[in-house]
Amino acid sequence: MILAVFSLTGLGIGLGVVLGMAARYLRVEESAIVAELEAMMPGSQCGQCGYPGCSGAASALAKGEAPVTLCPPGGRALAESLAARLGVEADLSGVAEAVPMVATPADDICIGCIKCFKVCPTDAVVGAVKQIHAVLREACTGCGKCVEVCPTESMHLVPVPVTLQSWRWAKPGLAA
Amino acid sequence: MFGLSRILEQLAVGWGVHPHPQKAPVAGLSIAAAPLASRFHVPLQQHIGAPGKPVVKVGQQVRKGEPIARSSANISAPVHAPTSGQVTAIAEFTAPHSSGLPTPTITIEADGADRWLELDVPPDPFCLPPEDIAARVEAAGIVGMGGATFPAAVKLSLGRRTRVQQLILNGGECEPYLSCDDRLMRERAVEVIDGARMMQYAIGAPELIVAIEDNKPDAIAAMRIAVEPFGDIQLRPVPSRYPMGSEKQLIRTLIGKEVPPNARPMDVGVVVHNVGTAYAVHRALRFGEPLISRIVTVNGGAVAAPRNLEVRIGTLVRDLFDYCGGLTQDPARIVMGGPMMGQQLPNIDVPIVKGTSGVLALTRQETPRAEPAPCIRCATCVGACPIGLMPLEIAAFIRAGDLNGALGYGLKDCIACGTCAYACPAHLPLVHYFNHAKGELAARERAKLKQEAARQLTQARSERHAREAREKAAAAAARKAAKQAAKAAAAAAATAENPEANA
Numbered sequence: 016m017i018l019a020v021f022s023l024t025g026l027g028i029g030l031g032v033v034l035g036m037a038a039r040y041l042r043v044e045e046s047a048i049v050a051e052l053e054a055m056m057p058g059s060q061c062g063q064c065g066y067p068g069c070s071g072a073a074s075a076l077a078k079g080e081a082p083v084t085l086c087p088p089g090g091r092a093l094a095e096s097l098a099a100r101l102g103v104e105a106d107l108s109g110v111a112e113a114v115p116m117v118a119t120p121a122d123d124i125c126i127g128c129i130k131c132f133k134v135c136p137t138d139a140v141v142g143a144v145k146q147i148h149a150v151l152r153e154a155c156t157g158c159g160k161c162v163e164v165c166p167t168e169s170m171h172l173v174p175v176p177v178t179l180q181s182w183r184w185a186k187p188g189l190a191a
Numbered sequence: 192m193f194g195l196s197r198i199l200e201q202l203a204v205g206w207g208v209h210p211h212p213q214k215a216p217v218a219g220l221s222i223a224a225a226p227l228a229s230r231f232h233v234p235l236q237q238h239i240g241a242p243g244k245p246v247v248k249v250g251q252q253v254r255k256g257e258p259i260a261r262s263s264a265n266i267s268a269p270v271h272a273p274t275s276g277q278v279t280a281i282a283e284f285t286a287p288h289s290s291g292l293p294t295p296t297i298t299i300e301a302d303g304a305d306r307w308l309e310l311d312v313p314p315d316p317f318c319l320p321p322e323d324i325a326a327r328v329e330a331a332g333i334v335g336m337g338g339a340t341f342p343a344a345v346k347l348s349l350g351r352r353t354r355v356q357q358l359i360l361n362g363g364e365c366e367p368y369l370s371c372d373d374r375l376m377r378e379r380a381v382e383v384i385d386g387a388r389m390m391q392y393a394i395g396a397p398e399l400i401v402a403i404e405d406n407k408p409d410a411i412a413a414m415r416i417a418v419e420p421f422g423d424i425q426l427r428p429v430p431s432r433y434p435m436g437s438e439k440q441l442i443r444t445l446i447g448k449e450v451p452p453n454a455r456p457m458d459v460g461v462v463v464h465n466v467g468t469a470y471a472v473h474r475a476l477r478f479g480e481p482l483i484s485r486i487v488t489v490n491g492g493a494v495a496a497p498r499n500l501e502v503r504i505g506t507l508v509r510d511l512f513d514y515c516g517g518l519t520q521d522p523a524r525i526v527m528g529g530p531m532m533g534q535q536l537p538n539i540d541v542p543i544v545k546g547t548s549g550v551l552a553l554t555r556q557e558t559p560r561a562e563p564a565p566c567i568r569c570a571t572c573v574g575a576c577p578i579g580l581m582p583l584e585i586a587a588f589i590r591a592g593d594l595n596g597a598l599g600y601g602l603k604d605c606i607a608c609g610t611c612a613y614a615c616p617a618h619l620p621l622v623h624y625f626n627h628a629k630g631e632l633a634a635r636e637r638a639k640l641k642q643e644a645a646r647q648l649t650q651a652r653s654e655r656h657a658r659e660a661r662e663k664a665a666a667a668a669a670r671k672a673a674k675q676a677a678k679a680a681a682a683a684a685a686t687a688e689n690p691e692a693n694a
Contacts, residue, residue, distance in 0.1 A: 092635040137648040182290040183630025
């Protein structure tokens with residue numbers, strides 16, 4: 016009985032020390048992949064994914080807690096490259112439906128409070144105090160931060176209009 | 192006998208198909224001049240590259256041939272007024288495109304006088320330096336008239352720089368229904384050859400080859416007479432098969448060289464120009480006329496009196512059908528260009544542009560629609576593809592949503608000629624798959640660029656904020672220092688004034 020108690024205790028202590036040493040000297044640096052993923056993200060810290068900024072999203076991705084399709088501004092292209100980097104299958108069916116949006120102020124109720132262009136991560140809103148604001152379509156990522164802060168609900172998101180340059184053929188219906 | 196030789200030829204060459212030509216009886220009728228329309232809609236973008244920039248204002252009077260838009264980039268082309276009149280709008284108008292979306296367009300109300308601008312007619316073009324020919328072709332707004340609409344001057348000056356050996360004049364016209372190039376060669380062969388010789392001079396190519404499909408014996412005969420005085424021009428009939436008029440196929444048939452993937456004919460020392468482009472160059476250099484009209488085939492079972500017409504750019508398709516006796520029945524499909532590669536039009540109120548070779552009003556009998564059946568992997572499409580791709584594999588990848596797989600099988604090399612879809616016994620819409628995938632890839636490319644731009648903007652913003660904070664801190668520190676200095680100076684002054692005060 017004594018022998019059993021001592022041998023098991025000795026075994027436990029010995030293995031515990033080995034594990035402790037391993038944790039100390041064989042530790043894997045895990046932030047490399049996070050940094051790499053963060054570099055792939057748009058970097059506008061818009062928060063549309065639900066994580067606090069792109070670095071939060073990158074670490075969630077690295078841990079496998081978030082799907083690769085989490086980033087709306089990145090779209091399909093980002094989802095595909097993230098999936099390729101992480102070696103996972105991407106379910107892109109949901110991304111295709113996400114229509115790219117662009118912020119647009121309603122001129123008649125904009126009071127020129129400049130709250131929106133203080134929060135815009137890409138400087139897409141232009142204007143000045145007591146001047147009606149406008150949005151540069153090419154710079155807007157559709158993150159919606161300006162919509163949240165607008166005191167008069169003037170700012171709203173609309174789908175990016177389809178032009179002759181961006182129009183494309185729909186996928187043909189599947190044959191039986 | 193004919194059938195046997197065709198089968199043997201198919202076995203020997205392999206690629207391509209033989210759709211019913213449908214060129215008679217229109218090809219037998221002479222070119223008629225379409226009457227002047229009362230209103231013209233001239234799109235700013237009628238070419239590959241950047242759209243033209245308008246140089247006129249609404250309400251301005253313009254004369255025939257006056258530039259109304261200038262070229263806005265290296266690869267772009269100016270646009271000219273098709274007649275004299277008043278600019279009534281610079282606004283969006285339906286584009287000649289399958290999407291039916293609008294494009295910026297200049298509308299001109301004709302005054303009926305059709306007065307020319309004073310034209311700058313050069314002396315003998317062959318005395319000009321070659322660069323001047325390219326510059327005049329550029330100023331005349333000439334683009335590839337075969338349908339690709341690549342600015343012709345760019346091809347001329349690039350051809351000179353890359354020391355091109357052969358200039359091929361493309362009289363292939365392999366698309367069914369169309370006969371505009373055929374009629375042009377029959378009626379204006381001397382002018383076409385004159386334009387081609389100017390292009391040869393501009394490029395500095397030692398050889399000029401005129402290629403015509405052997406199903407146009409009259410055009411070959413007319414062109415033979417036209418090339419007679421110039422001993423160094425080769426006239427080479429080529430077998431008629433679709434898509435012989437595609438430049439890569441033509442080069443392979445004539446010279447035996449294959450244009451590699453992601454390369455242009457220039458990379459193998461060849462430049463190909465359409466016969467219509469040569470005619471436009473002739474008009475520009477002998478008469479100083481910019482490109483404001485072209486020959487358009489109006490054809491199809493629903494047209495009462497089909498004909499080849501000389502049409503001003505900007506005329507509506509509706510006006511052409513009206514001139515050809517109207518439509519005898521409701522067409523099942525309106526197509527701009529040929530039936531194999533043309534654009535299906537949303538309606539007939541769209542303008543004729545520089546690249547319009549034909550407008551077709553096709554009946555239900557001419558556009559049979561069979562329900563697609565599953566692919567049985569018979570590989571008919573593989574044999575038919577002129578590029579040597581495997582359309583069935585590429586389409587399977589696209590169906591599964593794997594665009595990178597499709598790219599790996601050469602999607603980028605597909606010229607969308609429609610040969611595979613024509614040959615497919617299961618009636619699969621193969622080209623539709625390819626066009627969809629090409630559009631999707633282009634959209635992803637744009638999304639990537641936008642993401643990169645957004646990243647740079649964000650970075651610039653954070654750097655600016657940091658700089659502002661630094662400057663604020665520096666300014667505050669400077670203020671503080673100044674205040675302290677002032678205080679110290681005041682104290683020192685006080686001490687100097689009243690040395691005993693503190694003592």
